[in-house]
Amino acid sequence: MSKVPQFSRAARWLHWSMALLLLSLLFAGLTMVRALEPWQLTLLQLHKSFGLVALVLVLIRLWVRMRTQAPALPADLAAWQRVSARLSHIGLYACMLAMPVSGYLMQNAAGRPLEVFGVLTLPALLEVDLAVYGMLREVHGWVALAFIVLILVHVAAALQHGLIRRDGVLQTMTGRRRP
Amino acid sequence: MAQAVSWWRYALVGVLVGALALAFYVAATGFPSSKVDAQDFVDLQQGATPHEGFRRAHAKGFCVAGDFVSSGALADYSTATLFAAGSTPLQGRISIAGNNPMAPDLKAPVRSLALSIETAAGDVWRTAMNTPPVMAVRHPQDFYQQLVALGNGTIQQFFAEHPESATFREWAAGYRASGSFATEVYHSINAFYLVAANGERQAVRWRAVPRAELVDTVPAEFADSDDALQQEFTARLREQPVVFDLVFTLAEASDDETDPTVLWPAARTEIVAGQIVLRSATAQLEGDCNAINFDPLVLPDGMAPTADKILRARSAAYAESYRRRAREQ
Ligand code: HEM
Ligand code: HEM
Numbered sequence: 001m002s003k004v005p006q007f008s009r010a011a012r013w014l015h016w017s018m019a020l021l022l023l024s025l026l027f028a029g030l031t032m033v034r035a036l037e038p039w040q041l042t043l044l045q046l047h048k049s050f051g052l053v054a055l056v057l058v059l060i061r062l063w064v065r066m067r068t069q070a071p072a073l074p075a076d077l078a079a080w081q082r083v084s085a086r087l088s089h090i091g092l093y094a095c096m097l098a099m100p101v102s103g104y105l106m107q108n109a110a111g112r113p114l115e116v117f118g119v120l121t122l123p124a125l126l127e128v129d130l131a132v133y134g135m136l137r138e139v140h141g142w143v144a145l146a147f148i149v150l151i152l153v154h155v156a157a158a159l160q161h162g163l164i165r166r167d168g169v170l171q172t173m174t175g176r177r178r179p
Numbered sequence: 180m181a182q183a184v185s186w187w188r189y190a191l192v193g194v195l196v197g198a199l200a201l202a203f204y205v206a207a208t209g210f211p212s213s214k215v216d217a218q219d220f221v222d223l224q225q226g227a228t229p230h231e232g233f234r235r236a237h238a239k240g241f242c243v244a245g246d247f248v249s250s251g252a253l254a255d256y257s258t259a260t261l262f263a264a265g266s267t268p269l270q271g272r273i274s275i276a277g278n279n280p281m282a283p284d285l286k287a288p289v290r291s292l293a294l295s296i297e298t299a300a301g302d303v304w305r306t307a308m309n310t311p312p313v314m315a316v317r318h319p320q321d322f323y324q325q326l327v328a329l330g331n332g333t334i335q336q337f338f339a340e341h342p343e344s345a346t347f348r349e350w351a352a353g354y355r356a357s358g359s360f361a362t363e364v365y366h367s368i369n370a371f372y373l374v375a376a377n378g379e380r381q382a383v384r385w386r387a388v389p390r391a392e393l394v395d396t397v398p399a400e401f402a403d404s405d406d407a408l409q410q411e412f413t414a415r416l417r418e419q420p421v422v423f424d425l426v427f428t429l430a431e432a433s434d435d436e437t438d439p440t441v442l443w444p445a446a447r448t449e450i451v452a453g454q455i456v457l458r459s460a461t462a463q464l465e466g467d468c469n470a471i472n473f474d475p476l477v478l479p480d481g482m483a484p485t486a487d488k489i490l491r492a493r494s495a496a497y498a499e500s501y502r503r504r505a506r507e508q
Contacts, residue, residue: 030206033499034216036319036492041476041484044494110501111295111471113303121301130470134505148203152196159192164184 002072006172011068014061015173021054022096023151029144048103049117055100062093071172074165085157088150095147098139106136215323217495221503223326224496226278231507232464233280235500237291237307240274241409242466245420247296249453253427256381257373259481260298262452269296271457272468273360273412276309280463284408285397290356292365292387292423293473294455302479305471308365308387310354314439315344319492343440358394360412361421369475369490370436372483373427382436382485384443387423387455391415413460423455437487472501 007015025047032043073082107114108126110133115121126132162170209216225235234240251264261267271294275287293307316322321341328337338344357363365387372380401407401414415421429448430436463469476484476494484490 026203027206030203033495034209034218035495036215036217036220038486038488038491040491040495109470111297111303112477113301124301128467128470130505131508133470134502134508137502138506152200152203155199156192156196159195163188163192 002069004069004071006071006175008064008068009175010064011061011070012173012175014057014064018054018057018061018096021050021057022147025051025054025099026144026148026151045115045118048107048114051100051103052114052116052122054096055104058093058096058100061096065093073169074167077167088153088157091146091150092154095143095150098143099147102136102140102143106133106140109133109136215320217499220319220323220492220496221499223323223330224278224500225503229503230278230280232504233278234274234504235278237274237276237293238278238280239282239284239287240272240291240468241412241463242461242468243271243273243421243457244459244461244467245269245271245455245457247294247425247453248456250451251453252450253373253452256375256383256450257481258376259304259373259479260300260302261296261304261479262481267296267298269294269455270467270471271295271455272463272466272471272473273460275408281405283405285356285402290360290363290365290408292360292363292455293468295468295471295473295477298479303477304479304482305473305475305477306367306385307473307475308367308385310356310363310365311347311350312364312366312368312386313346313350313442314368314489315347316341316489317343317438317440318488322489322492346440346442355395358396358398358411359391359415360408361391361415362389362393364388365423367475369439369487369493370430370485371478371490372436372485374481374483380483382430382434383427384430385425385427385452388426390422390424390454409460416457416460421457423457425452425455426450427452436485439487439489472497474498474501 006012028043028047028050032040032047035043073085104114104122105126108124109129111124111128113121114124158170158173161167204210221235229235230238245268246266247261247269248266249262249264251262253262254264256262271292274291274293275282275284276289276291277287290310291308294305296304314322315338316325325334325337325341328334338348367385370382370384373383374380396402397407397411401410404410412421427450428443429450430443431447434443434447435441461467474494474497475490478484
């Protein structure tokens with residue numbers, strides 16, 4: 001059983017900065033694929049560059065998660081809630097990885113150069129291929145939907161712990177937990 | 180958790196989660212705005228029964244390949260390496276407007292040339308050019324209404340309500356389609372910037388001007404075919420490459436580079452950037468161009484888009500058409 005009262009400072013910092021980044025990426029993505037507005041191109045370029053920042057951050061985060069201990073859930077939590085918590089967290093990590101990886105590769109398959117913030121050009125890892133593009137584009141769209149559903153469930157669960165159960169689980173990530 | 184939980188705590192959780200869900204819904208659908216979006220545009224372009232696997236606009240066409248042979252004349256205006264003197268391979272596509280991949284070539288009102296030029300270093304320039312030199316309207320919402328009006332027979336009324344279409348109508352009245360894809364002039368319509376090493380921007384438009392001698396009508400041997408222009412072009416390529424001059428027009432301070440409905444005065448400086456040399460043609464589903472989305476906002480370092488609202492609307496619409504046909508592979 002884990003002895004630590006809360007998530008490490010690094011884990012908390014990564015959690016909240018990535019929460020902000022990923023929500024922004026989701027909203028930017030949903031908006032820019034529809035927009036016929038003059039700012040569409042700028043938003044698209046920011047989406048790609050920050051999407052690659054998210055890829056770097058999620059790799060660091062997975063590394064931090066493996067190396068540090070996470071706090072235990074309260075002992076009185078029902079078994080189904082423990083299992084759901086675990087599965088939803090695995091799902092969130094899977095989405096965090098699948099989104100930027102599919103984004104990167106679909107640009108390769110479309111033969112579009114990938115410039116990060118207009119300074120660094122990344123290599124193409126895939127050949128140009130319409131069917132492969134089609135598959136990756138659908139992955140990027142459908143995983144985004146699954147990600148949104150998981151985020152809503154995650155937020156609801158966190159608020160349930162913080163406002164209804166008031167069992168200190170929310171505080172393990174806000175960092176206000178007093179042991 | 181023995182203590183009773185007051186109702187407002189449940190309500191607060193519901194409101195917060197509901198608000199986030201609502202925000203996602205609004206971002207994904209645009210609700211409650213009724214503005215035309217990229218999906219509406221492509222829905223209209225593809226028509227009631229989409230031709231699966233094909234582009235939703237300019238559906239009929241074929242792939243071409245060759246080189247862009249740059250004269251180096253634009254090197255002072257743009258840092259793009261493909262404008263330095265030398266040759267860069269290109270993939271292209273020649274097409275007719277419309278959503279039907281089987282449409283008769285000779286019935287199409289608009290003919291097109293699209294290019295994707297990629298340097299060895301991976302810089303890419305894509306452009307999709309049409310036979311008209313200007314748009315009839317300057318806003319994507321109006322362009323949508325123009326397509327609606329074309330479809331339901333109210334286009335004359337639409338033009339009357341849009342005086343900015345005057346230059347376009349004048350061009351349409353004087354235009355006579357030629358007998359070959361190789362003898363048309365293809366225009367960028369939208370303006371872009373060339374960006375020099377010192378950061379200076381020069382607004383430009385370009386057009387591909389045929390080197391081949393004008394042929395007024397399609398040779399009789401092809402004229403009866405729905406693919407008359409494709410057959411003529413393939414036959415022509417067997418004799419020699421098809422060549423266009425790529426001519427850039429430089430705007431002056433008094434020209435509005437964000438307005439695609441007006442022509443710039445004929446006295447503007449023109450520079451021949453080099454030649455588009457087309458050496459081979461392939462059926463579109465077998466050719467390299469099939470995987471390419473000729474999004475005109477894919478620009479190399481040394482070029483930048485203007486704020487032209489029509490130009491800025493193109494990227495999202497092209498991507499939606501690309502997504503649909505890619506999914507259908
Ligand atoms: C965690 C990171 C990312 C998230 C959460 C994310 C999210 C999204 C979302 C929600 C959409 C709209 C999907 C739809 O409506 O079907 C989208 C579209 C898109 N994303 Fe991402 N994305 C991420 C990373 C990336 C990366 C790294 C790239 C490329 C470098 C990228 C490139 C794109 C492109 C090009 C589109 C538009 C595709 C089109 O126009 O058809 N994304 N993204
Ligand atoms: C708001 C304005 C416009 C919209 C919404 C629009 C939409 C589209 C769409 C959806 C496609 C199919 C793309 C694909 O699947 O690859 C397309 C193709 C094309 N468009 Fe536009 N277009 C617009 C303006 C223009 C203008 C101003 C020009 C000419 C300068 C132009 C020239 C072309 C050409 C040549 C193609 C065919 C490219 C190819 O061979 O793949 N379009 N357009």
